[in-house]
Amino acid sequence: MSEQVEPGFVRVRLDLSYDGRDFSGWAKQRQGQRTVQGEIEDALRTVTRSRETYELTVAGRTDSGVHARGQVAHVDLPEGVWAEHRDKLVRRLAGRLPHDVRVWKAEEAPAGFNARFAAIWRRYAYRVTDHPGGVDPLLRGHVLWHDWTLDLDAMNTAAEALLGEHDFAAYCKRREGATTIRTLQELRWERRPDGILEATVKADAFCHNMVRSLVGAMLFVGDGHRPPDWPGKVLAAGVRDSAVHVVRPHGLTLEEVGYPADELLAARSVEARNKRTLPGVSSGASGCC
Numbered sequence: 001m002s003e004q005v006e007p008g009f010v011r012v013r014l015d016l017s018y019d020g021r022d023f024s025g026w027a028k029q030r031q032g033q034r035t036v037q038g039e040i041e042d043a044l045r046t047v048t049r050s051r052e053t054y055e056l057t058v059a060g061r062t063d064s065g066v067h068a069r070g071q072v073a074h075v076d077l078p079e080g081v082w083a084e085h086r087d088k089l090v091r092r093l094a095g096r097l098p099h100d101v102r103v104w105k106a107e108e109a110p111a112g113f114n115a116r117f118a119a120i121w122r123r124y125a126y127r128v129t130d131h132p133g134g135v136d137p138l139l140r141g142h143v144l145w146h147d148w149t150l151d152l153d154a155m156n157t158a159a160e161a162l163l164g165e166h167d168f169a170a171y172c173k174r175r176e177g178a179t180t181i182r183t184l185q186e187l188r189w190e191r192r193p194d195g196i197l198e199a200t201v202k203a204d205a206f207c208h209n210m211v212r213s214l215v216g217a218m219l220f221v222g223d224g225h226r227p228p229d230w231p232g233k234v235l236a237a238g239v240r241d242s243a244v245h246v247v248r249p250h251g252l253t254l255e256e257v258g259y260p261a262d263e264l265l266a267a268r269s270v271e272a273r274n275k276r277t278l279p280g281v282s283s284g285a286s287g288c289c
Contacts, residue, residue: 006007010082012075013109014056016040018101020067021141021250027061036062039101040073040093046091048081055201059115059257060122060206065249067142070123070256074115082108112266113259120268121185121258122206126199126215126251130223143196144251152191155222159187161232162214167278170234170241171214180207181276187214197222205272209246216245 005011024033028041041053048054059072089106097103101241112118127143129135130150135143165183172180186202199218201211215232220243234241260268 003074007118008079009076010079011109011113012082013105013107013113013115014040014073014075014103015105016071016073016101016103017069017075018071019068019141020062021064022100023064025062025064025066026058026071032256036068036101041094042101042188043093044075045195047096048077048085048087050081057115059119060254062210062252062254063249066252067243067250068254070113071092071254072111072119072181072257072259074113074253107247110265112262112269114265114269115257117269117272118259118265119205119257119272120260121179121202121204123186123200123202123256123258124206124256125253126201126211127253128199128215128229128251129195130197131156131195138197141250142253144248146219146223150197150219150222151224152197152222154224154228155189155197155218157228158218158221158231161229162187162235165278166235167238168207168210168235169238171210171217172242173209175208178207179276180277182207210250211252212246213244215251216247219247220245 018036020036022034023036026036028035028038037056037058041056044050045053054075054077056073057074060068062068062071086106086108090103093103093106128146128150129143130146130148135145163184163186165181167181168184169180174180183204184201185204188198189197189199191197199215201214214231217226217234220226221228221230226243234244259265
């Protein structure tokens with residue numbers, strides 16, 4: 001995960017997207033399930049005619065069934081391989097990759113770039129319809145049907161209490177040694193002209209199941225099962241509430257990843273690795289994903 005590229009190698013930034021419905025998430029798995037990382041690494045090895053697999057580092061490791069429109073990854077390639085393939089790499093990958101994953105750009109990354117640690121924010125969208133007839137069949141793989149009428153204003157009121165830096169333990173699946181402190185920069189709902197409700201969720205980083213848990217809590221507010229102050233009370237309690245439902249993954253899309261100016265990349269990567277604590281609270285947790 002170093003920002004220092006080994007001598008003789010070039011760090012390449014990849015901008016990509018995928019439909020997550022037939023993938024077991026981003027990360028390669030020991031059991032051999034189909035994953036986005038596995039497909040791209042296999043394609044890279046094939047089109048560069050390499051015996052070695054060049055491992056990808058990604059901005060956000062999406063779960064099984066989650067989509068991405070603006071995912072970012074990096075890979076370190078030997079200088080000779082990059083020189084030979086750089087101008088045609090995107091086209092060659094398009095001919096080798098399956099149709100549910102695309103690489104749109106492959107460019108030499110600036111000094112200090114790390115797709116994961118240099119990111120300063122990730123922006124997700126979650127899409128829901130409360131139409132009594134269900135989901136448009138053409139959108140069924142990307143929109144959740146909620147069989148209750150949703151109150152947009154109540155959901156946005158609930159969202160306000162969740163903004164800022166907090167310990168999101170109540171909305172995360174805990175992982176050993178990982179902190180659950182995050183800074184939620186944006187959380188808002190809007191109803192699109194086609195009637196679909198779209199949540200914009202932006203944070204410096206997310207812990208496991210965080211977005212889908214937050215959405216689940218706000219849907220419970222929107223359909224009247226809980227008052228608007230309930231999600232904030234769950235957050236303050238700091239423990240999982242059995243009433244917080246982790247919604248299904250297919251409504252979730254990673255839309256965009258943000259990075260600082262080139263001269264700030266290395267410093268951001270160092271900062272992102274530091275332990276995170278809230279003021280006045282000690283933490284034994286180590287760095288987080």
